[in-house]
Amino acid sequence: MGRKRDLVSKTAxxxxxxxxxxxxxxxxxxxxxxxxxxVMFHRIALEPSSDVASRDLVMSVETFRKYLELFRxxxxxxxxxxxxxxxxxxxxxxxxxxxxxxxYEDFYLNAFPILREMELPxxxxxxxxxxxxxxxxxLNWDEILELRSSGLxxxxxxxxxxxxxxxGRALVEGASxxxxxxDLERAQESFSSHIGFKPDILAWPYGVAxxxxxxxxxxxxxxxxxxxxxxxxxxxxxxFSRLKRFVALDxxxxxxxxxxxxxYSNLGFLLGxx
Numbered sequence: 001m002g003r004k005r006d007l008v009s010k011t012a013x014x015x016x017x018x019x020x021x022x023x024x025x026x027x028x029x030x031x032x033x034x035x036x037x038x039v040m041f042h043r044i045a046l047e048p049s050s051d052v053a054s055r056d057l058v059m060s061v062e063t064f065r066k067y068l069e070l071f072r073x074x075x076x077x078x079x080x081x082x083x084x085x086x087x088x089x090x091x092x093x094x095x096x097x098x099x100x101x102x103x104y105e106d107f108y109l110n111a112f113p114i115l116r117e118m119e120l121p122x123x124x125x126x127x128x129x130x131x132x133x134x135x136x137x138x139l140n141w142d143e144i145l146e147l148r149s150s151g152l153x154x155x156x157x158x159x160x161x162x163x164x165x166x167x168g169r170a171l172v173e174g175a176s177x178x179x180x181x182x183d184l185e186r187a188q189e190s191f192s193s194h195i196g197f198k199p200d201i202l203a204w205p206y207g208v209a210x211x212x213x214x215x216x217x218x219x220x221x222x223x224x225x226x227x228x229x230x231x232x233x234x235x236x237x238x239x240f241s242r243l244k245r246f247v248a249l250d251x252x253x254x255x256x257x258x259x260x261x262x263x264y265s266n267l268g269f270l271l272g273x274x
Contacts, residue, residue, distance in 0.1 A: 034088040034236025037075065037096045037261050039067075040229065040245040043104045044111040048250055059250040061110050068118055070254040071096055079121045079154045080201060080225050080240070087238055094265065099123040099227060099245060101158055101203050103130060103139040108147065115152055125156040125203035125227070127163050128187040131194070141194040148195060156201025156225070160187035163205040170206045177212040184221055203227040207245075215241055233264035 041064070042057040049058035059067075071077060075096035078086065083095050100107055103126030115122055124147070130138040139147075147153040160183045164171045172180060188198040200222050204210075207229025218226065218241065225240045232244040246261055248254075 034238065035094060035265060036083050036087060036234040036238050036243075037094065037265075038227070038234065038243055038245045039071070039096065039098055039248050039257075040227075041098070041100050041111070041248050042102055044106050046110060055251055056247075056249060059248065061114070063250050063254075064111060065114055067248055067254045067257075068098075068114065068120060070258060071098075072118065072120060074258065077120045080123060080243075081154070082121075083238075084240060087236060097123060099125065099203070101125050102163075103127055103144075103158065105137055105139055105143070108139055108143045112147060112150075112153070116150065119152070121152050121154065123154045123156055123201060125158040125201065127158045127161070128190040129161040132190055145195050154201065155191070155195075156199045156203055156227070157184065157187045157191065157223075158203050159183055159205055160190065170208045172205050172208050172210055175210065177210075177217070180210055180213050181217055181221070184223070188221055198222050201225040201227070209242070233261065 041059060043059065044061060044064050045058050046061055048060040048063070049055050051058075074093065076086075076091060076093040077096050077098060080097055083097055086095060098120065100111070100122060103124060107124060111122075124139075126139055126144065129135075131141050131144060134140045144155060148155055159172070162172045162175065162180065162183050166174055175183075184202070192198050198221075202218070202223045202225070204226065207227075209226060209228055218224075225243065227243045227245060229247070230244045231246055234244055246257060248257060
């Protein structure tokens, strides 16, 4: 986990500061501009983490609720599949997708009750091996099936067992094409055998999309949506195989992240990203 925290910290440190751009006066075009904000979470705990090394991963229930309350007042929260259909339409609010990586069990215990209360959909990307082995602290297949049956949780793969490091870098960076595809196929089969479907969503470990795997390879696996950890807005025409994500952090206010997201939106409008 130490290596992961370092990489998440580096990702968080790269999150852009608020961009000061005046809101366009032509509000109707701002609303129609095809863009998608995707936000990433990891763990939701009852209390804030006192461990500096894990603070980029852990968010308190109180802070999480504040994020959701603010986001739902300013965005239409939807799934990735809904976003694909809605982009470009004349909507009252811009679109946002909420995502979780790693499949921690505290999602089931702490995050989902709030999401269910607010009736907000979410994407959760799990490491299939941990579910297979019922690794303590992670979601198991019984919990995953229960969450999926709620209609609010859309599951994706976070690989079967590539969420590690080797020689100081993410394992997926040094793995061969055959090793990567074998792992991804194993994850797909695990999903299929336990809950009856193969996900078309993949979140790459540590946001690293390998160069030796093609879109054709992903298509053969049935994967259409790929999530990374590059910070930024997804402007139309949105490339769902290269989705950027904003990182939500416990030690920064929801209002600060909102200002960053809106800064990207307004800058994109002025640059013709519509």
